[in-house]
Amino acid sequence: MSDFIVSQNPKVETLYIPVFDDVKAAHQRIKPYIHRTPVLTSSYFNQLTGAELFFKCENFQKAGVFKARGASNAVFGLSDEQAKKGVATHSSGNHGLSLSYAAGRRGIKATVIMPHTAPEAKKEAVRAYGGEVIECEPSTAAREATLEALIEKTGADFVHPYNDHRVIAGQATCSLELVDEVGSLDAVVAPIGGGGMISGTCLTLSNISLGTKIYAAEPKNADDAYRSFHAGHIIEDDSPNTIADGLKVSLRPRTWHFVSKYVDEVLLASEEEIINAMYLTWQRMKIVIEPSCAVPLAVILKNKKLFEGRRVGVIITGGNVDLKKLPWMNP
Amino acid sequence: MSDFIVSQNPKVETLYIPVFDDVKAAHQRIKPYIHRTPVLTSSYFNQLTGAELFFKCENFQKAGVFKARGASNAVFGLSDEQAKKGVATHSSGNHGLSLSYAAGRRGIKATVIMPHTAPEAKKEAVRAYGGEVIECEPSTAAREATLEALIEKTGADFVHPYNDHRVIAGQATCSLELVDEVGSLDAVVAPIGGGGMISGTCLTLSNISLGTKIYAAEPKNADDAYRSFHAGHIIEDDSPNTIADGLKVSLRPRTWHFVSKYVDEVLLASEEEIINAMYLTWQRMKIVIEPSCAVPLAVILKNKKLFEGRRVGVIITGGNVDLKKLPWMNP
Numbered sequence: 124m125s126d127f128i129v130s131q132n133p134k135v136e137t138l139y140i141p142v143f144d145d146v147k148a149a150h151q152r153i154k155p156y157i158h159r160t161p162v163l164t165s166s167y168f169n170q171l172t173g174a175e176l177f178f179k180c181e182n183f184q185k186a187g188v189f190k191a192r193g194a195s196n197a198v199f200g201l202s203d204e205q206a207k208k209g210v211a212t213h214s215s216g217n218h219g220l221s222l223s224y225a226a227g228r229r230g231i232k233a234t235v236i237m238p239h240t241a242p243e244a245k246k247e248a249v250r251a252y253g254g255e256v257i258e259c260e261p262s263t264a265a266r267e268a269t270l271e272a273l274i275e276k277t278g279a280d281f282v283h284p285y286n287d288h289r290v291i292a293g294q295a296t297c298s299l300e301l302v303d304e305v306g307s308l309d310a311v312v313a314p315i316g317g318g319g320m321i322s323g324t325c326l327t328l329s330n331i332s333l334g335t336k337i338y339a340a341e342p343k344n345a346d347d348a349y350r351s352f353h354a355g356h357i358i359e360d361d362s363p364n365t366i367a368d369g370l371k372v373s374l375r376p377r378t379w380h381f382v383s384k385y386v387d388e389v390l391l392a393s394e395e396e397i398i399n400a401m402y403l404t405w406q407r408m409k410i411v412i413e414p415s416c417a418v419p420l421a422v423i424l425k426n427k428k429l430f431e432g433r434r435v436g437v438i439i440t441g442g443n444v445d446l447k448k449l450p451w452m453n454p
Numbered sequence: 455m456s457d458f459i460v461s462q463n464p465k466v467e468t469l470y471i472p473v474f475d476d477v478k479a480a481h482q483r484i485k486p487y488i489h490r491t492p493v494l495t496s497s498y499f500n501q502l503t504g505a506e507l508f509f510k511c512e513n514f515q516k517a518g519v520f521k522a523r524g525a526s527n528a529v530f531g532l533s534d535e536q537a538k539k540g541v542a543t544h545s546s547g548n549h550g551l552s553l554s555y556a557a558g559r560r561g562i563k564a565t566v567i568m569p570h571t572a573p574e575a576k577k578e579a580v581r582a583y584g585g586e587v588i589e590c591e592p593s594t595a596a597r598e599a600t601l602e603a604l605i606e607k608t609g610a611d612f613v614h615p616y617n618d619h620r621v622i623a624g625q626a627t628c629s630l631e632l633v634d635e636v637g638s639l640d641a642v643v644a645p646i647g648g649g650g651m652i653s654g655t656c657l658t659l660s661n662i663s664l665g666t667k668i669y670a671a672e673p674k675n676a677d678d679a680y681r682s683f684h685a686g687h688i689i690e691d692d693s694p695n696t697i698a699d700g701l702k703v704s705l706r707p708r709t710w711h712f713v714s715k716y717v718d719e720v721l722l723a724s725e726e727e728i729i730n731a732m733y734l735t736w737q738r739m740k741i742v743i744e745p746s747c748a749v750p751l752a753v754i755l756k757n758k759k760l761f762e763g764r765r766v767g768v769i770i771t772g773g774n775v776d777l778k779k780l781p782w783m784n785p
Contacts, residue, residue, distance in 0.1 A: 161492055163514070182740040183494070402777065409513040409773035411740040442740035446733065452783055 138288075138376055143330040145292035146323075150299060153195040156228050157296075160184055162304050167407045172423055173431040177308070179301045182412050182442030186252065189297055189320055189440050190221035190284075196293030197282040198225035206231045208278035213266045215241040216369060217441055218284035223254025234279060236269050238262075244445065285319030286375035294323030301436050302327070308335050309433035312419040314440055315339035315348045315389065316370030318378025324438065325385035335436075336387045338429075340418040342367045342397060348374055349389040352382060366394055366450055369415035369441065392421035398450045400424060414450065416440040469619075469707055474661040476623035477654075481630060484526040487559050488627075491515055493635050498738045503754055504762040508639070510632045513743050513773030517583065520628055520651055520771050521552035521615075527624030528613045529556035537562045539609035544597045546572040547700060548772055549615035554585025565610060567600050569593075575776065616650030617706035625654030632767050633658070639666050640764035643750040645771055646670035646679045646720065647701035649709025655769065656716035666767075669760075670713065670720045671749040673698045673728060679705055680720040683713060697725055697781055700746035700772065723752035729781045731755060735770075745781065747771040 163178045181189035198210060209232035212222050219235035226233035233254040237246060238261035246256045259269040274281055282290065297320070298311060311328060315321045321339045328335045341348050345363030351374055359373040374382060392400070401417035404410060416439045423430050423437070494509045512520035529541060540563035543553050550566035557564035564585040568577060569592035577587045590600040605612055613621065628651070629642060642659060646652045652670045659666045672679050676694030682705055690704040705713060723731070732748035735741065747770045754761050754768070 187740060405742055405777055409518060409742040411736055411742060446736055446780070447782055449777070449780075451778055 138380070140377060140380055141288040141292040141295070141326060143326065145288065146295040146299060146327055146330075149192075149196040149289075149292040150296040152199050153192060153293060153296065156195045156199065156225065157185055157191055158183060159300055162301060163408060163410070165408050168420070172427055174423065174427075175434045176423070176437055177301065177305045177435065178408070178437045178439050179297060180410065180439045181297060182410060182416070182439050184441070186217070186221045186224040187441055187443045188217040188221060189294060189438070190217045191224055192296050193285075193287070193290030193293030193319060193323075194218065194221035194225040194282065195228070197280075197287065197289040198222070198229050198231070200289055201280060205280055208280065209234065210282050211236070211270060211273055211277070211279040212282050212284065213237070213270055214284050215245055217443060219245075219249050219254065220252060220443070222282055223249050223252035227253040232279070234273060234277075236266055236273070238266070242445075248443075283375075284372070285317035285322070286377045288377060290319055291322045291326060291377060291381070294320050295326040296323070297438065298324045298327040298436065299331070301438075302332055305434075305436070307332060307434070308436045310336040310338060310430065311436040311438070312338045312340050312390075312423060313438040314367070314370055314415050314418045315341045315382070316345075316367075316415070317372040318348065318374045318382055320438060320440060321386065322378045322381035325381040329385050337385055338422070339382065339386050339389045340422040341389055341391055342370055342418060343391040343393050345371050346391055348382065349391055351379070352386065352389045355383070365397075367397055367413075367415040367418055369413060370418065390422035390426055392418050392425060396421040396425060402451055410439070411442045411444065411446075412439055413441045413444050469711070471708060471711055472619040472623040472626070472657060474657065476619065477626040477630060477658055477661075480523075480527040480620075480623040481627040483530050484523060484624060484627065487516065487526045487530065487556065488522055489515055490631055493632060494739060494741070496739050499751070503758055505754065505758075505764050505766045507754070507766050507768050508632065508636045509739070509768045509770050510628060511741065511770045512628060513741060513747070513770050515772070517548070517552045517555040518772055518774040519548040519552060520625060520769070521548045522555055523627050524616075524618070524621030524624030524650060524654075525549065525552035525556040525613065526559070528611075528618065528620040529553070529560050529562070531620055532611060536611055539611065540565065541613050542567070542601060542604055542608070542610040543613050543615065544568070544601055545615050546576055548774060550576075550580050550585065551583060551774070553613055554580050554583035558584035563610070565604060565608075567597055567604070569597070579774075614706075615703070616648035616653070617708045619708060621650055622653045622657060622708060622712070625651050626657040627654070628769060629655045629658040629767065630662070632769075633663055636765075636767070638663060638765070639767045641667040641669060641761065642767040642769070643669045643671055643721075643754060644769040645698070645701055645746050645749045646672045646713070647676075647746070648703040649679065649705045649713055651769060651771060652717065653709045653712035656712040660716050667718045668716055669753070670717050671753040672720055672722055673701055673749060674722040674724050676702050677722055679713065680722055682710070683717065683720045686714070696728075698728055698744075698746040698749055700744060701749065721753035721757055723749050723756060727752040727756060733782055741770070742773045742775060742777075743770055744772045744775050
């Protein structure tokens with residue numbers, strides 16, 4: 124049942140690729156610590172798009188984001204011995220928050236490496252969940268050095284935000300619940316950044332819903348996944364500028380595996396289209412969503428022909444947004 | 455089973471007071487046209503208050519507000535002959551919107567009398583649901599004269615925003631669903647303005663859940679219901695100034711009947727407390743709510759001792775808010 128990418132280069136680690144049994148195990152493992160989030164529908168958006176949309180609302184998830192799934196799967200899968208040493212990650216956003224949440228539920232330590240330039244509110248949010256913040260210089264080198272030093276010292280388990288089989292298997296439980304709740308779908312649209320959510324979506328649907336098309340929705344201003352998809356290899360983009368701040372990171376080998384194998388197309392949306400979809404969602408559905416998860420609706424509105432008359436799942440990934448700095452406010 | 459307030463003054467109409475059979479009939483009648491809205495819980499707010507809170511989310515209701523219930527009950531209870539003549543009301547807010555929605559579903563005409571000073575967005579919202587807006591001078595006299603002239607001319611049925619037994623019976627279906635979903639409750643907290651929602655809540659709970667305490671939540675800046683409750687008669691307040699714009703109107707005989715008979719206490723919240731509760735709800739529950747329906751949470755946070763250790767229903771009445779003018783934004 125297992126699936127490995129075995130590198131020919133002895134310096135490159137062999138990647139364990141999670142399989143559907145891992146997803147089922149993850150769902151059992153994390154159930155006590157996550158919400159089975161509701162699936163909302165909207166006659167307004169159905170009329171506007173001509174499709175039948177099913178919004179899986181992970182903005183109502185613990186920590187306000189789907190990443191609580193993957194983080195909980197990693198944390199609760201640790202042996203007691205390893206758990207005692209804690210977990211660590213680098214993240215200035217939702218993954219750090221989610222890992223702190225999960226570690227708090229298990230009663231173990233989570234350390235999050237964040238650039239000292241990260242907003243104070245984000246550091247506070249991690250601390251509110253019981254996580255410890257270690258600040259570093261705002262560079263990849265500084266982040267990695269700080270993390271390595273910490274792991275060396277404490278033996279903490281590193282939980283990567285998305286290039287981690289436990290995390291991908293955890294995120295995969297989202298579409299498992301979606302299909303269980305609404306039945307067969309013609310398509311599912313999820314945002315793509317590092318690829319954790321879309322990989323989990325691929326993992327589940329390729330096992331239980333083969334006929335479902337999988338679309339990844341990406342900001343045009345951070346289109347590295349689009350370019351990777353069409354080039355056939357990972358293209359990294361170091362500093363994209365988009366309001367969808369959860370989608371700035373690049374694919375990594377484990378997520379590239381799923382994206383290259385199972386995604387049908389990567390669809391792009393401009394900043395204006397993303398903000399418009401976000402505003403409409405707040406206004407019409409009365410839910411608070413992040414810019415990142417307005418991207419799927421934005422691409423559906425832009426590509427109506429693709430979705431007309433179809434049953435379409437839309438992953439609303441999270442709702443962690445600074446209410447005092449909304450994109451339709453004057454700065 | 456009926457209940458009348460018979461006036462000794464021959465000039466005053468005899469008021470039909472709706473009974474529980476009317477609520478059951480209303481629920482059957484309106485089911486195809488309204489959402490059975492979800493009940494959300496929040497471990498954050500449970501921890502913050504020490505109570506177990508059940509949020510009945512009418513912000514997800516058709517037209518974004520519980521008033522779709524009462525309006526649908528009135529519209530779908532009309533004879534075909536009466537329906538042909540249409541319905542009319544005065545409202546610059548949610549009731550006009552809801553009546554337009556319900557009339558649109560039945561395919562009949564709704565006319566809404568609005569002061570010409572009402573925001574253009576509100577007029578547009580009524581028109582978007584198919585309602586016709588007639589503008590008048592911004593005074594009670596002008597509003598009533600315009601309405602009377604319209605009814606004289608068209609024979610339209612007047613559906614008062616809350617002093618109407620059909621409307622109260624419709625709003626009563628909200629707590630019927632709440633109790634059906636979560637079981638027995640120690641208390642329910644609902645906002646009070648004209649008293650339509652709180653009256654419906656009283657009507658249902660006094661029939662199916664006698665032990666449940668009923669608290670009305672009111673802005674301190676519009677405390678006419680509080681003063682009425684303690685004086686023992688209706689005190690009107692013509693122009694209160696509060697951010698909770700759905701709660702500016704005063705009680706009328708049908709709603710006073712329920713408030714005076716069944717409400718346990720009217721609890722007050724300041725503007726700052728209302729805005730704080732609204733902000734916290736958006737931030738933590740990821741739902742868009744109006745200022746008016748932040749008042750219940752505000753009074754619970756202010757009177758923790760009353761609710762600690764109790765199972766408490768909280769009516770989230772609506773989510774129609776101007777996203778570009780939020781109270782925590784700079785003007």
